[in-house]
Amino acid sequence: MGDQVLSAESxxxxxxxxxVRKLFDGLMPVLVGVGVFVAVAFLVSLLLYVFSVGxxxxxxxLVTNYPSANPQEAGMRSxxxxxxxxxxxxxxxxxxxxxxxxxxxTEYAGGKWWSQVLRYNIANLAGVPxxxxxxxxxxxxxxxxxxxxxxxxxxxxxxxxxxPYVTVTCVEAIRTVPDDQRFGAYALGATxxxxxxxxxxxxxxxxxxxxxxxxxxxxxGEAAPILVISGLLFIREDPTSxxxxxTVMPLQLYNWISRPQLAFQQLAAAGIxxxxxxxxxxxxxxxxxRQRYYRRLEAG
Amino acid sequence: xxTPGTPIYLRSNSISRRRIVNRVAQALFLSASLVSTAALxxxxxxxxxxxxxxxxxxxxxxxxxxxxxxxxxxxxxxGILPLLNATLITSAIAVAFATPAGLxxxxxxxxxxxxxxxxxLKPVVExxxxxxxxxxxxxxxxxLTPQLLRNVLPGIGVHNALAxxxxxxxxxxxxxxxxxxxxxxxxxxDLRLAAYSLxxxxxxxxxxxxxxxxxxxxxxxxxxxxxxxxxETMIAAIxxxxxxxxxxxxxxxxxxxxxxxxxxxxxxxxxGTIEYxxxxxxxxxxxxxxxxLNFIGIRVVRRWEIRY
Amino acid sequence: MAMSDLxxxxxxxxxxxxxxxxxxxxxxxRDLAVRYRGRYxxxxxxxxFRRNHITAIIGPSGCGKSTLLRSLNxxxxxxxxxxVEGKVLYHxxxxxxxxxxxxALRSRIGMVFQRPNPFPMSIFDNVAFGxxxxxxxxxxxxxxxxxxxxxxxxxxxDEVKDRLDAHAYSLSGGQQQRLCIARALAVExxxxxxxxxxVSLDPISTAKIEELLISIKKxxxxxxxxxxxxxxxxVSDYTAVMMPDEEMVGRLIEFGPTKEVFTRPRDRRTEAYIxxxxx
Numbered sequence: 038m039g040d041q042v043l044s045a046e047s048x049x050x051x052x053x054x055x056x057v058r059k060l061f062d063g064l065m066p067v068l069v070g071v072g073v074f075v076a077v078a079f080l081v082s083l084l085l086y087v088f089s090v091g092x093x094x095x096x097x098x099l100v101t102n103y104p105s106a107n108p109q110e111a112g113m114r115s116x117x118x119x120x121x122x123x124x125x126x127x128x129x130x131x132x133x134x135x136x137x138x139x140x141x142x143t144e145y146a147g148g149k150w151w152s153q154v155l156r157y158n159i160a161n162l163a164g165v166p167x168x169x170x171x172x173x174x175x176x177x178x179x180x181x182x183x184x185x186x187x188x189x190x191x192x193x194x195x196x197x198x199x200x201p202y203v204t205v206t207c208v209e210a211i212r213t214v215p216d217d218q219r220f221g222a223y224a225l226g227a228t229x230x231x232x233x234x235x236x237x238x239x240x241x242x243x244x245x246x247x248x249x250x251x252x253x254x255x256x257x258g259e260a261a262p263i264l265v266i267s268g269l270l271f272i273r274e275d276p277t278s279x280x281x282x283x284t285v286m287p288l289q290l291y292n293w294i295s296r297p298q299l300a301f302q303q304l305a306a307a308g309i310x311x312x313x314x315x316x317x318x319x320x321x322x323x324x325x326x327r328q329r330y331y332r333r334l335e336a337g
Numbered sequence: 338x339x340t341p342g343t344p345i346y347l348r349s350n351s352i353s354r355r356r357i358v359n360r361v362a363q364a365l366f367l368s369a370s371l372v373s374t375a376a377l378x379x380x381x382x383x384x385x386x387x388x389x390x391x392x393x394x395x396x397x398x399x400x401x402x403x404x405x406x407x408x409x410x411x412x413x414x415x416g417i418l419p420l421l422n423a424t425l426i427t428s429a430i431a432v433a434f435a436t437p438a439g440l441x442x443x444x445x446x447x448x449x450x451x452x453x454x455x456x457x458l459k460p461v462v463e464x465x466x467x468x469x470x471x472x473x474x475x476x477x478x479x480x481l482t483p484q485l486l487r488n489v490l491p492g493i494g495v496h497n498a499l500a501x502x503x504x505x506x507x508x509x510x511x512x513x514x515x516x517x518x519x520x521x522x523x524x525x526x527d528l529r530l531a532a533y534s535l536x537x538x539x540x541x542x543x544x545x546x547x548x549x550x551x552x553x554x555x556x557x558x559x560x561x562x563x564x565x566x567x568x569e570t571m572i573a574a575i576x577x578x579x580x581x582x583x584x585x586x587x588x589x590x591x592x593x594x595x596x597x598x599x600x601x602x603x604x605x606x607x608x609g610t611i612e613y614x615x616x617x618x619x620x621x622x623x624x625x626x627x628x629x630l631n632f633i634g635i636r637v638v639r640r641w642e643i644r645y
Numbered sequence: 646m647a648m649s650d651l652x653x654x655x656x657x658x659x660x661x662x663x664x665x666x667x668x669x670x671x672x673x674x675r676d677l678a679v680r681y682r683g684r685y686x687x688x689x690x691x692x693x694f695r696r697n698h699i700t701a702i703i704g705p706s707g708c709g710k711s712t713l714l715r716s717l718n719x720x721x722x723x724x725x726x727x728x729v730e731g732k733v734l735y736h737x738x739x740x741x742x743x744x745x746x747x748x749a750l751r752s753r754i755g756m757v758f759q760r761p762n763p764f765p766m767s768i769f770d771n772v773a774f775g776x777x778x779x780x781x782x783x784x785x786x787x788x789x790x791x792x793x794x795x796x797x798x799x800x801x802x803d804e805v806k807d808r809l810d811a812h813a814y815s816l817s818g819g820q821q822q823r824l825c826i827a828r829a830l831a832v833e834x835x836x837x838x839x840x841x842x843x844v845s846l847d848p849i850s851t852a853k854i855e856e857l858l859i860s861i862k863k864x865x866x867x868x869x870x871x872x873x874x875x876x877x878x879x880v881s882d883y884t885a886v887m888m889p890d891e892e893m894v895g896r897l898i899e900f901g902p903t904k905e906v907f908t909r910p911r912d913r914r915t916e917a918y919i920x921x922x923x924x
Contacts, residue, residue, distance in 0.1 A: 058537065058538050058540075058541070061538075061539075061540055062538040062539055062540045062541060065449075065539065065540040065543070066445070066449045068441065069441040069442070069444045069445040069448075069449060070441075070445050070449070071438075071441055072437070072438045072439065072440065072441025072442030072443070072444070072445060072514070073441075073442045073445050073446070073458055073462065073514075075438050075442075075510075076438065076461070076462060076465055076507070076510055076511075076514070077458075077462075078464050079465070079507045080461065080464060080465055080468075082480075083468070083472070083473075083480075085474045086476060086480050087472065087476070090479075114625070122581070124424070133369075134369050134372055137365065137366045137369030138369050138370040138373065139371065139568050140366050141363075141366035141367055141369065141370045142370060143364055145366060145367070146367075146370075154369050154374075155371075155373070156375045156376065158373050158377055159373050160631075160635065161631070162376060162377060164371050164564060164628060165380065165568075165624060165627070165628075166567070166568025166569075166570070166595065166623060166624065166627055167568065167570065168568065168570045168595045168598050168599065168620070168623075169380070169384075169568070169620045169624050170380075171521040171602070172383075172384070172598060172600075172616050172617060172620040173379065173380045173383045173384065173620070175602075175616070176383040176384075176386075176387055176617060177379055177620055179394070180608050181383070186517055190459065196373075197373075197376045199364045200372070200373060200376070200553060201373070204373070212598070228355050228356060228358070228359035229359055229362075229363070230355075230358055230362040230363070231355065231359070233362075254467070255467070257469075258467075258468070258469030258470070258471075259469075260469070260470065260471050260570075261470075261570035261595065261599065262572055262636060264570075264599055264602045264603065265598065265599075265602040265616070267604045268603070269602070270606075287471045287571075289467050289469075290471045290472075290475070291471050291474070291571065291574075291575065294474060294475050294478065294575055295575070299338065302479060305475055307477060309471075309472050311486035312469060312472075313468075315471075316467070316469070320467075
């Protein structure tokens with residue numbers, strides 16, 4: 038290699054294989070860009086298809102009516118309310134638990150061995166398939182504790198299902214609080230609880246709530262666990278108490294999707310639009326909160 | 338705060354009250370964090386106890402090796418292989434799709450995309466895993482199979498494993514993309530510089546240095562994606578159908594383990610019946626496999642992380 | 646061979662800072678300036694690097710030594726926002742001209758970095774990496790020979806000859822750095838650039854590397870950036886001194902045979918720098 042006459046040509050692309058390499062180098066970003074392209078293409082085509090089928094079927098009755106054998110009259114009212122109550126209740130259970138767990142893991146048990154065990158358990162919980170949560174909920178909550186196929190059984194199941202995700206988000210939120218702040222408080226003789234209450238929580242809370250909202254948005258889309266707990270019931274009334282029977286939106290959609298008639302396909306598509314719109318709104322809310330939080334952080 | 342003149346560091350009423358408050362809070366927080374552990378215990382105990390009941394009626398050997406699953410018929414056989422086979426096939430298809438596409442996306446995001454492009458595209462890719470799976474099922478059944486797959490494979494059934502696999506692949510693609518992206522971004526810049534200084538072109542740096550260095554993270558992402566694919570219910574239930582037959586023909590309908598559970602749940606399995614108990618046996622079996630996969634996945638990441 | 650400050654007076658150009666040119670210079674830098682996002686890091690650098698000799702570049706931290714080094718093999722191209730002005734002539738070809746492919750250039754001008762950065766592969770694969778990546782068609786035994794030669798030159802062969810398949814990270818820090826040197830040498834570059842190669846190593850490893858540099862200089866042209874003046878004094882034939890000016894832009898203030906620079910420096914600042922660090 039070192040003996041060649043040195044000239045501009047010899048320092049430029051050398052040999053045929055070098056040309057090939059140069060060409061390939063230029064192609065590479067396109068090749069790997071295909072991966073992202075495929076993902077985006079699927080997303081876009083899915084949204085377009087659902088919209089094209091369902092947009093015509095959108096109407097107020099979709100939201101105000103109960104399910105019916107007649108696709109023209111059918112609506113998701115009971116499912117919407119069922120989702121609202123079940124997911125809402127699960128959030129009320131899950132979010133405080135997650136915050137408390139996150140606080141314990143970071144502020145109290147930081148370096149100790151059992152915090153490792155706890156984290157490990159949370160990771161394991163995250164890996165359990167969602168339908169298994171439903172099966173366990175059926176055996177333990179519905180029959181074992183005798184809660185029946187009720188809103189509360191569904192809420193507990195969803196709460197445990199989303200617990201790992203929201204907990205991790207809360208831990209990350211707490212981690213954004215710099216140690217300096219804590220040390221300042223400790224140095225003044227504050228107890229850990231006081232540090233949490235006056236220093237950590239105020240700063241971490243917005244991000245935690247964002248995580249909670251995202252957890253809710255995940256729970257809203259879950260069909261499998263509720264399918265096992267509640268079954269595919271024909272609910273024609275509003276849920277009135279935590280012990281009521283219920284259904285949720287994704288399940289109602291599953292019901293309609295399973296019917297071959299075109300009218301039900303359209304109905305399902307319209308229902309999907311409603312569900313996606315809700316999820317979009319929730320995620321937008323989360324992003325909005327995140328922006329506001331960052332602005333406060335800059336100012337504060 | 339104690340009487341004036343008392344040194345502040347000596348115990349006084351209000352300080353010990355604050356300590357008590359702290360202790361109580363600590364106990365409360367601890368109990369909260371034990372919920373996740375308790376949940377795991379409940380999961381395993383519940384699954385085990387009903388499975389034990391199940392296995393008093395059905396031999397474990399038949400369960401693990403039998404090739405007939407006729408749980409909901411009059412003459413009942415409980416060989417899990419058809420369900421297991423369907424689960425593995427659909428998950429394999431999903432991973433076969435998600436791995437190259439996800440890895441390519443991860444490489445693009447990590448090594449080629451500019452800051453702004455990345456901040457735009459990464460959330461878009463991650464949205465894919467945020468779409469409710471019933472929507473994917475709908476898309477697979479009413480669009481993917483009739484409009485796309487039928488053009489390539491005209492004989493394909495309304496319910497088929499290929500559509501299920503592809504759709505689950507789209508669902509888990511973000512897992513591979515995101516974790517691979519993280520793994521590659523963690524590779525020290527030093528190594529890239531060294532490769533450039535030896536006369537490597539960018540694609541050589543990426544393929545010969547970065548990807549191999551990030552391999553553990555990439556492999557872990559694939560394993561985790563596979564585990565997630567195995568547990569996916571709605572797509573399989575909607576687009577895969579309820580045909581518990583041992584077959585390798587992906588154009589046919591086949592029933593995965595989660596889809597079987599969904600089928601039973603859709604029907605009526607009174608408490609205490611063998612159908613009811615089969616839910617737990619299948620659920621336990623599914624959980625054990627996915628837990629093993631997740632365990633391996635996490636281990637793989639850890640073993641290579643030590644290398645840095 | 647050596648020219649005096651007459652050059653400066655006659656040409657009237659501020660840039661020929663070094664005042665010395667060589668007929669057998671492999672790289673000639675003329676009026677080189679580098680900007681990062683608009684801000685000058687180094688300016689007005691002119692220097693010749695003489696074939697088969699070791700040139701050291703010394704100076705306080707942040708004076709642009711590494712920037713100068715990186716400009717020689719166009720590693721600056723990889724830093725976003727880096728702009729280069731002036732010329733770097735490698736065998737009378739400006740490496741920044743459009744016809745020159747930086748990738749090909751880097752197989753002629755190799756680099757060793759501050760912290761050892763072997764690839765997470767076997768020792769053999771590390772050394773062979775450059776050969777494979779440059780598309781050389783070598784048989785297995787040819788590859789083995791090249792790897793062995795490189796490891797011998799880097800004074801590492803005896804220590805690893807029985808475990809070429811061992812992972813590079815199983816080596817000590819000093820061994821890893823010698824591995825990086827072997828890796829760079831395997832491509833048989835003409836020039837070897839070293840950016841503070843021993844700063845993270847213990848004294849014994851440092852000594853080994855200094856020895857090997859001296860032993861290979863007859864086949865290579867070596868440029869070594871170091872903040873350790875004793876090292877520069879031990880190892881190099883020529884020394885260039887860089888200093889930041891009032892605007893914190895790096896300038897070349899002194900260049901000459903190492904002995905002269907250290908015993909009779911021409912610039913007051915050099916004297917002060919040397920006195921401060923050694924004295």
